[in-house]
Amino acid sequence: DVKVTQSSRYLVKRTGEKVFLECVQDMDHENMFWYRQDPGLGLRLIYFSYDVKMKEKGDIPEGYSVSREKKERFSLILESASTNQTSMYLCASSFGKATVFRETQYFGPGTRLLVL
């Protein structure tokens, strides 16, 4: 079974803090994704990566950055957290490099971030 794990289930941070959200997958998947989930808005793509050190912007990249130094790990960074970044953050991974968005995505359990 594919396993996608996220470093924390719940996180509370203060405005202006630098926040790191970590995601690890154990199935040697090429692609990894970060989404945020808000009520009524569904899942919105922040960034994705189809290879180590490669990253592409999603639909809402502002205020976020990512890092993929190893294939199995994809980090989401909030350089200076703001209250409007309070949300549920979901990481996902999928298998194929050539077909980034045709593959099944496997999601982690999510990190609920509260920025005060």
Add this chain to the structure above:
Amino acid sequence: QQPVQSPQAVILREGEDAVINCSSSKALYSVHWYRQKHGEAPVFLMILLKGGEQKGHDKISASFNEKKQQSSLYLTASQLSYSGTYFCGTAKTSYDKVIFGPGTSLSVIP
């Protein structure tokens, strides 16, 4: 552009059927369906590619009408375990990002 899902929410009794619709204003290459149970990660249900195909798994099936730019998810003889939020995701081409809809909350009661 985010696809539109309808209904926003539905409550069913066990054994009843439901249809969840997903529509887009753009031509579609693929439609992806996921279910998320409360407090859990979204789980893949199925992907439909353009060609007007229909897929099914047990009592959950889906159709994709590319001319109408819409897909429908059919849940027959619903079970308590079907409760959750159903998301559709759409992509315009095979290389395009999947954009997810806002979700449809489905509750099955005894």
